[in-house]
Amino acid sequence: MIAPATKTEHIASAIKVFKESLVNVYGGNLPVSDFMDTLCRSCGTRLIARTHGKTQNFLNGEGSCPQCGTKAYGVYA
């Protein structure tokens, strides 16, 4: 199969379509660290900050937003 490599712009425009209905959409396998953070679905607070080498988790113990208390999807404790 011959196909060109995926560019960051391809990922960005697909993410835009997915985000019309989905909350947690990420870009992967990219040279940049864009599209990697988790934001609160209610208030937009950054809940988890990610780079290629590091993860910073700002969630409260059971996985809720430190600002508004909305529970994030997933398993944290």
Place this chain on the structure above:
Amino acid sequence: MKRKAMYYRNEEDTTLVCELCPKYCVLTDGALGGCRARKNLGGILMATNYALATGLSLDRIEKKPLYHYYPGSRILSLGPNSCNLQCSFCQNYQISQMHAATQEISPEFLRDVIAQHCAEALQVAFTYTEPLTWYEYILDFARENPEVRIVLVTNGYINPRPLAELLPHVSAMNIDLKAMSESFYASECRGHLEPVLENIRACVAAGVHLELTFLLIPGLNDAPSELMAMRDFIAELNPELPLHVSAYHRIIR
């Protein structure tokens, strides 16, 4: 290590049909399945890749990728030298589609390695290639070690019965959704779309922590109508299901 395979039926003489995945390979005596993991030895199906691992390493769980499951934790990761799909764009075909060096890691040894390297969180990921072709090994390990969290990074291409038997032992999964068109699965992966969609639904219903990965290949699986169909399929299951849109890198075979 030798282990008789599960999920097959005998036909006439020594011919048998593997029923682990929707490929239903028909195997005469001595024949190897399309996954290169299961072989008919005198009318008995053997899991010839049992406990044979192509790689063993300690990764951040984000690398699986799992973003909503114990973020920042370390997870021991390993996979077999086999896969039941044959994707034309496979990003690691050297270990999934070709013979590669393996080392034997018995379930007991695996338990020791996890305890040694992941003491803060007993968890293991079966990944890199196709863990569902390591079915008996993973099931044996999971049954003997209920305290270890089992993660599968998989193409989701398995029959409903074996999936139902395995799921109660699985804590988290990342399933590849490679496209939303049957023609893509048929021509580029030598498989079918519907079993994958059905298994994603089954995993959601079973309450397993699930994330999805979509490897975007420009011009092949990124038509706007296809992206919208994928979006709507996921949104109907749960709009919070994480979706990883991953970049394709050209491969030279």
